[in-house]
Amino acid sequence: MNPENPYEPEPAEIIEVIDETPMIKTLALKPTSPYQFKAGQFAQLTLPGVGEGPFTPSSSPLEPERIEITILKTGILTDGIHECQAGQTLGLRGPFGKGYPVDKLDDKEVLIVGGGVGLAPLRALIYALLARLERVKRVSIKYGARDTSELLYKRQYDEWAGTKKVDFTCTIDRPEPGWDGNVGVVTTLLENIDVDRPNCIAFVCGPGIMLKFVTQALMEEGLTPEQIYLSMNRRMSCGMGKCGRCNIGPYYLCKDGPDMQYSLIKDYPNVF
Amino acid sequence: MTVFYLPKDKFVGWLSGLNGGTVFAPAATALGSWVRRFESDTDEPPALDKPRAAQSTKGFFLPPAETIARYGPDAGSVAIAEGRNVLVGVRACELKAWKYLDKVMLEGDFDDPAYRARRENAVIISCDCADCAETCCCVLVDGRPYVEEGDGADINVTTLEDGYLVEPMTDKGVELLGGEFSEASSEQLTARQRIRDAMVERLKTQNADFTFNATDANPPDLPLDDDKSWQRHSADCVECGACTNICPTCHCFYLFDHELAVGSNERVRAWDSCLLSTYHRMAGGENMKISPRPELRSRLANRILHKFVYSPQQYGMLGCVGCGRCVDACPGAIDIRKVVEDLSK
Numbered sequence: 001m002n003p004e005n006p007y008e009p010e011p012a013e014i015i016e017v018i019d020e021t022p023m024i025k026t027l028a029l030k031p032t033s034p035y036q037f038k039a040g041q042f043a044q045l046t047l048p049g050v051g052e053g054p055f056t057p058s059s060s061p062l063e064p065e066r067i068e069i070t071i072l073k074t075g076i077l078t079d080g081i082h083e084c085q086a087g088q089t090l091g092l093r094g095p096f097g098k099g100y101p102v103d104k105l106d107d108k109e110v111l112i113v114g115g116g117v118g119l120a121p122l123r124a125l126i127y128a129l130l131a132r133l134e135r136v137k138r139v140s141i142k143y144g145a146r147d148t149s150e151l152l153y154k155r156q157y158d159e160w161a162g163t164k165k166v167d168f169t170c171t172i173d174r175p176e177p178g179w180d181g182n183v184g185v186v187t188t189l190l191e192n193i194d195v196d197r198p199n200c201i202a203f204v205c206g207p208g209i210m211l212k213f214v215t216q217a218l219m220e221e222g223l224t225p226e227q228i229y230l231s232m233n234r235r236m237s238c239g240m241g242k243c244g245r246c247n248i249g250p251y252y253l254c255k256d257g258p259d260m261q262y263s264l265i266k267d268y269p270n271v272f
Numbered sequence: 273m274t275v276f277y278l279p280k281d282k283f284v285g286w287l288s289g290l291n292g293g294t295v296f297a298p299a300a301t302a303l304g305s306w307v308r309r310f311e312s313d314t315d316e317p318p319a320l321d322k323p324r325a326a327q328s329t330k331g332f333f334l335p336p337a338e339t340i341a342r343y344g345p346d347a348g349s350v351a352i353a354e355g356r357n358v359l360v361g362v363r364a365c366e367l368k369a370w371k372y373l374d375k376v377m378l379e380g381d382f383d384d385p386a387y388r389a390r391r392e393n394a395v396i397i398s399c400d401c402a403d404c405a406e407t408c409c410c411v412l413v414d415g416r417p418y419v420e421e422g423d424g425a426d427i428n429v430t431t432l433e434d435g436y437l438v439e440p441m442t443d444k445g446v447e448l449l450g451g452e453f454s455e456a457s458s459e460q461l462t463a464r465q466r467i468r469d470a471m472v473e474r475l476k477t478q479n480a481d482f483t484f485n486a487t488d489a490n491p492p493d494l495p496l497d498d499d500k501s502w503q504r505h506s507a508d509c510v511e512c513g514a515c516t517n518i519c520p521t522c523h524c525f526y527l528f529d530h531e532l533a534v535g536s537n538e539r540v541r542a543w544d545s546c547l548l549s550t551y552h553r554m555a556g557g558e559n560m561k562i563s564p565r566p567e568l569r570s571r572l573a574n575r576i577l578h579k580f581v582y583s584p585q586q587y588g589m590l591g592c593v594g595c596g597r598c599v600d601a602c603p604g605a606i607d608i609r610k611v612v613e614d615l616s617k
């Protein structure tokens with residue numbers, strides 16, 4: 001980001017476009033200068049002349065020279081981004097936000113719960129944890145999507161599941177020919193979860209309704225609000241706590257989040 | 273610092289002789305006082321004896337719309353620093369508002385260079401209130417209608433019957449006042465105190481219907497935005513955004529981009545309003561909740577909660593300075609004092 005002007009995007013060239021699902025693409029970008037970010041911090045991604053939107057890199061924070069951003073096509077900006085080809089130049093501002101508290105996870109059981117495109121920011125967390133697996137107790141990844149065509153990063157599941165201390169389970173909402181895995185919404189993977197509850201920290205990202213039901217399910221499983229971090233991906237503009245747009249109570253999600261400990265926000269209305 | 277006495281003609285002469293900047297000062301109009309360019313050939317003093325201007329001066333630092341960045345291979349960059357503005361007749365409540373805006377725009381991990389340049393470039397000549405609007409209510413939010421050292425002015429002016437007391441409050445102020453003016457007499461200083469005390473009394477009297485006394489450390493206890501009682505007040509809101517535009521501490525903005533020419537794009541920062549239904553709108557289609565505050569009730573609540581409850585937690589300061597401008601501006605006659613009085617627990 002231009003240190004003289006935090007509103008000016010820095011050019012970033014698209015070096016690869018990966019089709020993930022019919023509606024989701026991952027763009028790999030080569031930023032002008034290394035984009036040093038912490039897992040969970042987000043970027044404002046500019047489509048030149050159109051505008052910008054907040055997206056959390058899904059790539060490893062250890063690779064600041066190749067940033068991957070996984071994008072669901074859902075409106076004006078993201079339709080435009082989906083048209084882009086390798087070689088085109090986009091813009092990056094940031095990183096913004098606090099990022100996941102990776103350094104507070106030593107000896108913890110990390111529970112990662114994603115829904116749909118919500119696995120994108122969580123993948124950056126997974127990469128960050130894989131790089132320091134000796135420090136955490138275990139990483140459990142629970143992922144759900146509507147159907148098999150909407151599952152993200154399929155190519156990586158075997159590797160994750162095969163890694164010692166890592167456990168990966170996914171589910172699709174409805175049965176489908178040829179699928180012999182779990183069926184049901186993602187909360188079904190949380191019934192009687194096999195984690196050391198008092199020592200567990202959960203990170204959840206997905207659509208608002210999914211956040212709500214996952215939070216309920218985790219509380220029923222005995223987790224406390226302090227142990228649950230939710231990705232609060234609200235409308236944002238500046239990313240810096242100045243434009244006022246993204247508050248829950250006294251918190252600006254862009255600055256104090258976007259991942260918020262549920263205990264901090266649970267008493268405010270309209271969280272979900 | 274030392275207080276000086278300037279008779280009327282000397283004061284006007286000093287103001288119109290100020291160089292090194294464009295001077296803006298309140299002028300009396302049929303619609304109340306408005307901040308205008310102060311012409312150097314005038315012998316008419318600025319309207320310091322009138323109530324605060326209808327509009328706040330936040331636009332000098334945070335303009336309604338500005339090009340905040342240019343990008344693209346042929347875009348060039350945007351020139352941020354501007355010439356020096358000398359703002360005359362700024363009130364104590366506005367100085368407090370700027371302290372608040374400084375926290376928002378300049379503190380934390382990201383500095384706002386455009387705001388900083390204009391803020392640091394400006395010269396502030398404030399004045400004690402010699403008159404007030406019916407809606408002025410600084411005394412309800414721990415404010416006062418006069419200016420003291422440390423409030424953020426370079427020079428403060430008190431209007432006396434036959435002239436002005438002028439008190440430099442910073443080195444910049446001392447330098448600007450320059451000249452050989454006579455020191456204020458102790459009678460004049462006593463007169464200044466009398467004027468100040470009388471204004472405080474008058475403000476207390478005109479706000480006697482309101483019993484709350486909000487301070488940074490003791491803000492009112494208001495219900496959260498899901499409480500139905502907000503409806504009593506939001507029923508009168510027509511979502512025009514006048515209150516947020518006119519408010520000296522409201523700083524919400526949105527960034528818009530557009531293409532100027534191939535390879536050259538502009539990013540514009542424009543004021544926005546949290547009362548508008550589009551303010552929180554997110555992406556998403558049918559069956560998705562695309563706004564966390566779809567009801568006007570909760571948006572109005574969010575604005576007032578931000579001023580009175582969240583700001584003290586975020587910045588250690590109330591977000592309302594009691595200027596009363598939103599009360600004057602609202603076509604639905606929503607009076608923020610009545611809202612707080614009605615809903616405080």
Ligand SMILES: Cc1cc2nc3c(=O)[nH]c(=O)nc-3n(C[C@H](O)[C@H](O)[C@H](O)COP(=O)(O)OP(=O)(O)OC[C@H]3O[C@@H](n4cnc5c(N)ncnc54)[C@H](O)[C@@H]3O)c2cc1C
Pocket residue numbers: 042052053054055056057069070071072073074075076077078079117120121232233234235236258550552553554555556
């Ligand atoms: C911190 C954060 C991280 C995110 N990470 C990801 C991610 O990794 N991957 C991902 O896919 N998504 C992510 N999102 C969501 C993503 O930012 C949005 O889906 C995207 O910005 C939608 O833009 P759009 O232009 O395509 O949608 P549109 O619905 O077209 O919206 C365009 C903009 O204009 C507004 N708008 C549209 N129509 C109107 C209207 N009629 N009136 C007023 N305003 C309107 C919208 O609110 C939006 O800001 C993230 C969001 C946040 C906050």
Ligand code: SF4
Pocket residue numbers: 508509510511512513514515516547601602603604605606
């Ligand atoms: S000025 Fe009044 S009507 Fe207009 S948005 Fe504000 S509260 Fe609503």
Ligand code: FES
Pocket residue numbers: 235236237238239240241242243244245246247252253254255
């Ligand atoms: S996005 Fe501007 S304050 Fe959060």
